[in-house]
Amino acid sequence: MTISKEERLKRVHERALREFDLDYTAVYEERKQCLADRRMYSIAGAQWEGPLSEQFANKPKFELNKIHLAVMRIISEYRNNRITVDFTSKTGEDGDDLADVCDGLYRADEQDSGAQEAYDNAYEEAVGGGFGAYRLRACYENESDDDDSRQRIRLEPIFDADSSVFFDRGAKRQDKSDAQHCTVIYAMTPEAYKDEYDEDTNSWPKPQLNWFFDWWTPRVVYVAEYYEIEMVSELVHFYRGISLDDSEPNELRVTDEELKANPEKDAELRARGFQEVRQKRIKRQRVHKYIVNGNRVLEDCGLLAGEYIPIVPVYGKRWYVDGIERCMGHVRLAKDAQRLKNMIVSWLAEISTMSPVEKPIFAPEQIAGHQQMWADDPVKRYPYVLVNPMEGPDGSTLPPQPIGYTKAPSVPPALAALLQITEQDLQDLLGNQQAGEELQPNMSGKAVELVQNRLDMQVFIYMSNMAKAVKRGGEIWLSMARELYTEDERKMKTLASDGQTAGSVVLQQPSIGEEGEQITKNDLTDATFDVAVDVGPSSNSRRAALVRAVTGLLQLNTDPETQQVLTSLAIMNLEGEGLGDVHAYFRNKLVRAGVVQPSEEEKAQLQQEAANQQPDPNAQYLMAAAQKQQADAQKAIADTQLSHANADKAQADALKTLASIDTANKQQVLDAISLLHGILASGAQTAQTAPAQQQ
Secondary structure (H helix, E strand, O other), rough: HHHHHHHHOOOOOOOHHHHHHHHHHHHHHHHHHHHHHHHHEEEEOOHHHOOOHHOOOOOOOOOOHHHHHHHHHHHHHHOOEEEEEEEEOOOOOOOHHHHHHHHHHHHHHHHHHHHHHHHHHHHHHHHHOOOEEEEEEEEEEOOOOOOOEEEEEEEEEEHHHHHHHEEOOOOOOOOOOOOOEEEEEEEEEEHHHHHOOOOOOOOOOOHHOOOOOEOOOOOOOEEEEEEEEEEEEEEEEEEEEEOOOOOOEEEEEEEEEHHOOOOOOOHHHOOOEEEEEEEEEEEEEEEEEEEEEOEEEEEEEEEEOOOOOEEEEEOOOEEEOOEEEEEEEOHHHHHHHHHHHHHHHHHHHHHOOOOOOOOOOOOOOHHHOOOOHHHHHHOOOOOOOOOOOOEOOOEEOOOOOEEEEOOOOOOOOOHHHHHHHHHHHHHHOOOOHHHHHHOOOOOOOOHHHHHHHHHHHHHHHHHHHHHHHHHHHHHHHHHHHHHHHOOOOOOOOOEEOOOOOEEEOOEEEEEEEOOOEEEEEEEEOOOEEEEEEEOOOOHHHHHHHHHHHHHHHHOOOHHHHHHHHHHHHHHHHHHHHHHHHHHHHHHHHHHHHHOOOOOOHHHHHHHHHHHOOOOHHHHHHHHHHHHHHHHHHHHHHHHHHHHHHHHHHHHHHHHHHHHHHOOHHHHHHHHHHHHHHHHHHEEEHHHHHHHHHHO
């Protein structure tokens, strides 16, 4: 039954709010802890939030933030060792040019959209709180040109992901590739919302607000992006032609939507020798996006490019317990030890502020009239202070002395012991930062490696989970690129693996194949690759360890060529300021020596140099001499063949003559012929051996 658009959007809105409310309540407690963890290490004063702040009201509240240092070390480790995407052939074949094109386009999209900010923010939120996220979005390449419909893929950060990104509660995969829907919420002020959507939240009907999540408050209005997976049925046309090796039929799949968008595509395929052989209606996964609030669907954004929800989750540590997804970062387990340390330090500070001097205790009548002098004495340092004499029971005057003295405060022994235990607990939970940062100059290289490896093991789980997220981002990008980067002869920017060398590529470029057939180069609609991720060295000490190992090998090896290779390898891995050009120089030497596998750019450069290289005069002379010797040998063979032909003719003439003479002279003629044949054979053998001796 056909329903109206209004009814369809109403059902979508009800489904979106219901699913979001269930997703939100399922992880509410976990996400609340994630937010508290991020606040604790990053915001001043947040370590005293909650009931502890009430207990220490009007008392010193100091913070010795040990957690911040540990989190920053893990974040810095990632920023020093970036994770990159590499598209590889599904069949394992090398030299797939289209995969290299995808690598360059992906790196260019990363650079142009500032993807490092998205990665850094997601990783920091995952390490600090346990959950982060970033998104991929298709944007127009030139927003100011209405006639330019070309789009590029942008990678953008999602801030406060633990409070704004909620996936399908039934999705169990870490990358959420099995999620059927996802909601991303963001807050607006009522004034900003009214300016954006021309709607007053006071007009919303009250029943629409009866959800666990408050979509509207007097100060904040929430708007959500709702992504929903749909199964779309589409007609696919199958074209068959002859493959390049003429062994197997080559089949292409073209959707009906592509044929409608490009009416000339059918004629182009037929001109290339393809014929439509069959049609099939298939179901394909697509993503539908809506903008919703607590009252209605604000906008139906339609189907998005690609097959996957363009939101990438990043986890610190993750597991399922009691059917609920749990996650945490590096802060959660150290919170109690950090709070206890702050409490102890604050108590010690309060004790130390108490006067260590014994103060005299007087009766009120002893200092009556002199109170101000006693109050100003610690500042003005009077040479003396006055007291009033007191009378005894018998009316006699008593000596002017204090009744007693106060005692200086003392530190409880248990408090000092607890402070030491707390410090050790923080080191055990966060990692011994002092071991990594206070290395002594006389420590051996092996000891340095052991310390650094111990610190790296705490970082590994975060780097591994970030690698899974980046891999998922590459899969989403490729799915989107297959639909967005399809314009004929569109010139696009690419970026080399070094992150600095820019290039360009022409998409959907008509070309001629090796056998003269018409082909299309750089056709991303055929880009079906596996996505791999490459993680840099886990620490700078790994490079230093390599340099030490290579230096040790230099002392054991006496081969000059091997020593030159090892020296170049050691210098190429040295860390230091201003060594970029030196690294490039020695890498170039290793590439030319065949030690290091060249990149695509380096291969092209070597081929160009080989084509432009002037021939060596000595090589030219030797080649000319060889060609002359070969010509002489061929001439000698031709002379030999001519001699054989002459001999055969002479023998035939002799036989003819023999047949015409009498029997008495035959024997004499035969002897002459045999002698002549022997002379000719000897001459032929001499002609054949001469070219071999010349060569």
